[in-house]
Amino acid sequence: MKNFFILLSVFLFIFNKAHSLIEVDITRGNLDPLPIAVSPLHVDVKSEKYENIKIKNLGEDISKIIEKNFKGTGLFNPLKKEAFVQKPDIAHLKPRFEDWRLIKAQALVTGKILIKDGKLKVEFRLWDLTAAKEMTALAFTTTPTNWRRVAHIISDKIYERLTGENGYFDTRIIYVSEKGPKNQRVKKLAIMDQDGANTKYLTLGNELVLTPRFNPTNQMVTYLSYFRNMPRVYLLDIETGTQEVVGNFPGMTFAPRFSPDGKKIIMSFAEDGNSDIYTMDLETRVVERITNHSSIDTSPSFSPDGKFICFNSDRSGLQQIYVMRSDGSNVKRITFGKGIYGTPVWSPRGDLIAFTKVRKGRFYIGVMRVDGTGERLLTENFYQEAPSWSPNGRVLVFYRETKSGSKGEGFSAKLWSIDITGYNERRLNTETDASDPSWSSLLSK
Amino acid sequence: MTKSLIYSIFFHVIMIGLTILSLPFMVRQPVDLPPIVSVELIQISDKTNIPFAPKARKIIEDTKKKEERVVSEQAPPAAKAKEKPDRIPLPNEKKEKKQIVKKKQNPEEIKPEIRQSSEFEKKEIIDTNQIAALIDKAKEQEFVKQKKNKELTQSSVKNSFASGLTLSEEDALRAQIFGCWSIPLGLPYDKDLLVRIKLQLKKDGTILKSEILDHQRMNKPGQKFYKVLAESALRAVRLCQPLKVPPTGYDKWKDMQLNFNPTEMLKG
Numbered sequence: 237m238k239n240f241f242i243l244l245s246v247f248l249f250i251f252n253k254a255h256s257l258i259e260v261d262i263t264r265g266n267l268d269p270l271p272i273a274v275s276p277l278h279v280d281v282k283s284e285k286y287e288n289i290k291i292k293n294l295g296e297d298i299s300k301i302i303e304k305n306f307k308g309t310g311l312f313n314p315l316k317k318e319a320f321v322q323k324p325d326i327a328h329l330k331p332r333f334e335d336w337r338l339i340k341a342q343a344l345v346t347g348k349i350l351i352k353d354g355k356l357k358v359e360f361r362l363w364d365l366t367a368a369k370e371m372t373a374l375a376f377t378t379t380p381t382n383w384r385r386v387a388h389i390i391s392d393k394i395y396e397r398l399t400g401e402n403g404y405f406d407t408r409i410i411y412v413s414e415k416g417p418k419n420q421r422v423k424k425l426a427i428m429d430q431d432g433a434n435t436k437y438l439t440l441g442n443e444l445v446l447t448p449r450f451n452p453t454n455q456m457v458t459y460l461s462y463f464r465n466m467p468r469v470y471l472l473d474i475e476t477g478t479q480e481v482v483g484n485f486p487g488m489t490f491a492p493r494f495s496p497d498g499k500k501i502i503m504s505f506a507e508d509g510n511s512d513i514y515t516m517d518l519e520t521r522v523v524e525r526i527t528n529h530s531s532i533d534t535s536p537s538f539s540p541d542g543k544f545i546c547f548n549s550d551r552s553g554l555q556q557i558y559v560m561r562s563d564g565s566n567v568k569r570i571t572f573g574k575g576i577y578g579t580p581v582w583s584p585r586g587d588l589i590a591f592t593k594v595r596k597g598r599f600y601i602g603v604m605r606v607d608g609t610g611e612r613l614l615t616e617n618f619y620q621e622a623p624s625w626s627p628n629g630r631v632l633v634f635y636r637e638t639k640s641g642s643k644g645e646g647f648s649a650k651l652w653s654i655d656i657t658g659y660n661e662r663r664l665n666t667e668t669d670a671s672d673p674s675w676s677s678l679l680s681k
Numbered sequence: 682m683t684k685s686l687i688y689s690i691f692f693h694v695i696m697i698g699l700t701i702l703s704l705p706f707m708v709r710q711p712v713d714l715p716p717i718v719s720v721e722l723i724q725i726s727d728k729t730n731i732p733f734a735p736k737a738r739k740i741i742e743d744t745k746k747k748e749e750r751v752v753s754e755q756a757p758p759a760a761k762a763k764e765k766p767d768r769i770p771l772p773n774e775k776k777e778k779k780q781i782v783k784k785k786q787n788p789e790e791i792k793p794e795i796r797q798s799s800e801f802e803k804k805e806i807i808d809t810n811q812i813a814a815l816i817d818k819a820k821e822q823e824f825v826k827q828k829k830n831k832e833l834t835q836s837s838v839k840n841s842f843a844s845g846l847t848l849s850e851e852d853a854l855r856a857q858i859f860g861c862w863s864i865p866l867g868l869p870y871d872k873d874l875l876v877r878i879k880l881q882l883k884k885d886g887t888i889l890k891s892e893i894l895d896h897q898r899m900n901k902p903g904q905k906f907y908k909v910l911a912e913s914a915l916r917a918v919r920l921c922q923p924l925k926v927p928p929t930g931y932d933k934w935k936d937m938q939l940n941f942n943p944t945e946m947l948k949g
Contacts, residue, residue, distance in 0.1 A: 257936055257937070257938055258845050258846060258933065258934055258936070258937045258938065259937075259938045259939075259940060260846075260851060260854060260855055260858075260937065260938070260939050260940070261855075261940045261942065262855065262858050262859065262862060262914075262917075262939055262940065262941045262942070263942050263943075263944075263945050263946070264859045264862075264945070264946055265858075265859055265861075265862030265863060265864040265917065265943065265946060266859065266860060266862065266863055266864070267863075267864060267866065267946070268863055269863075270863050270865075310866075311865075311866050311867065342863070342916060342920070364912065364916070366915075366916045366919040366920055367912075367915060367916065367919065371912075396905075398865070398909065399865050399866070399867035399868075399909060400865065400867060400868060400905040400906040400908065400909035400910075401867045401905075401906075587869070630867060657866065
């Protein structure tokens with residue numbers, strides 16, 4: 237019986253202990269970028285020559301693009317290659333995790349490339365160095381001239397694996413390229429990779445082009461161009477180069493933009509001198525009026541589910557942002573702050589609306605929740621506007637102009653990007669001055 | 682036949698024995714609790730001064746003296762109860778009990794006593810039986826309350842101080858992990874993304890075993906963000922090794938649960 241007594245007390249003791257497990261809440265961490273090592277991709281010795289591609293450097297070049305992409309996000313800190321201890325070929329087979337941990341890396345990218353029979357084969361692996369295990373591994377085959385895209389696709393895959401959201405590296409940005417003195421600007425439509433490479437001009441520059449916008453579902457672009465002083469809305473297929481006129485619209489026409497399914501265009505134009513919002517079905521070419529108000533309604537943008545539209549209007553006196561259902565009902569004003577609000581753009585993630593705000597002669601790019609709360613101004617400058625979302629809704633691209641002298645000297649317009657935390661503002665390199673950017677969806681889905 | 686009868690009797694006897702034995706075993710525990718008594722009686726004297734001072738100073742002074750005696754008489758059994766080895770007092774239990782006793786007993790117990798002092802003779806003031814009865818009564822109520830409280834507090838108030846780490850030890854540990862945890866910034870702030878990791882630690886603070894408590898959720902479709910967060914939390918724990926644990930009390934902290942919740946950071 238004594239034994240039983242002891243057993244019982246032991247049992248109770250254990251039972252008590254199980255309940256008293258120490259719990260510690262961790263509610264804070266550091267916001268430092270994740271240290272990542274991108275080892276140069278190992279070039280297989282069996283690789284053959286291909287046109288003018290320098291195979292020897294290709295592995296290094298791809299890793300450099302990946303590093304540059306990561307650095308631009310502000311979420312990763314690519315470590316310097318001088319500190320790397322293991323050769324790329326061995327690292328790709330089985331990294332010595334201790335060695336990589338020594339240089340404080342938490343993730344490692346390794347890879348291998350091979351050019352054979354006119355095809356480029358690239359494989360890569362992402363390693364979790366603290367857990368000492370492989371996180372993801374993929375291989376691609378493509379034509380060797382596509383090597384830059386391969387680098388972007390690898391970046392996207394790694395970004396997705398490490399952050400949980402889609403990447404935005406294998407994308408392009410279309411913009412209006414500007415050249416010449418301020419009063420005689422030649423404006424062309426231009427497109428480039430999101431990192432500034434591969435610039436191509438799509439129009440000759442003899443007509444004024446404005447507000448190019450990507451279709452969120454494919455590589456079509458809609459833009460506005462003036463033909464004999466009449467605004468025309470064009471559709472341009474980037475892949476094939478074919479172009480068509482959607483329609484001539486009267487008076488001032490503004491900012492055509494695609495609906496989320498890519499089947500409609502939404503825009504504003506002025507009939508009888510009063511600007512309202514209209515949609516046009518691209519198949520049937522039927523134009524439908526959405527707003528009918530004596531004030532000026534412009535800059536419409538669909539929510540990603542297509543159920544709502546945000547736009548700006550001066551119906552309250554000053555230009556403010558409004559949200560309504562896609563049929564034009566239930567109009568609600570969402571901005572009440574001091575200043576003028578314009579160019580609202582709904583995030584592809586659906587959680588935020590980006591806008592331009594003008595207050596006391598200064599221009600701000602900001603974001604707020606879709607009900608107008610939580611306004612955050614990300615950047616302030618002399619003149620900047622036209623934010624456009626990256627396809628994952630994390631980064632905004634916009635353009636910024638500098639102050640010019642009385643004769644237009646010192647004037648420049650450049651593209652800038654900033655992420656929605658407001659950190660990590662950077663200028664995108666363009667060959668000429670640039671304005672009105674629009675970010676494409678991912679090229680490879 | 683006889684064998685089975687013997688078995689039956691044997692087991693029955695065991696069962697009866699168990700019930701007889703276990704009942705007092707369970708009951709004695711709460712009865713043995715009161716280190717409280719002394720505390721509570723000291724408070725009586727403080728309070729009684731206020732309402733009855735003008736009426737019966739002398740009586741109260743006398744009661745004070747006698748109360749002191751009472752304290753000394755009642756205290757020893759309480760002290761003994763404290764030392765009993767089979768009952769391992771959890772710090773949080775003690776704390777809670779004390780608080781509850783104070784609230785409960787003061788109004789109920791003090792007033793009748795004081796009324797006695799003003800209405801009856803001095804000798805009757807210290808009716809120890811009555812006090813004991815009241816205490817017992819209060820204890821029963823407390824015990825029920827404590828049981829409820831235990832269930833509540835141990836799940837909702839995750840105070841590791843209560844279960845083994847002091848506040849400064851807990852702070853040191855927390856600060857260490859804050860430094861190691863790189864929060865993935867792309868996460869949405871409005872989703873429930875609590876990651877709970879259970880750790881088994883060695884004496885030097887290195888990790889013997891780590892386990893994500895909802896690890897099934899990691900591989901479910903649409904839980905990408907959770908997976909990323911869980912991985913970042915695991916990375917943080919591994920990076921932080923050895924954890925800053927107290928040099929003593931290994932049994933208390935060798936199993937530990939860390940709850941990673943980035944909501945506050947992501948909102949900010």
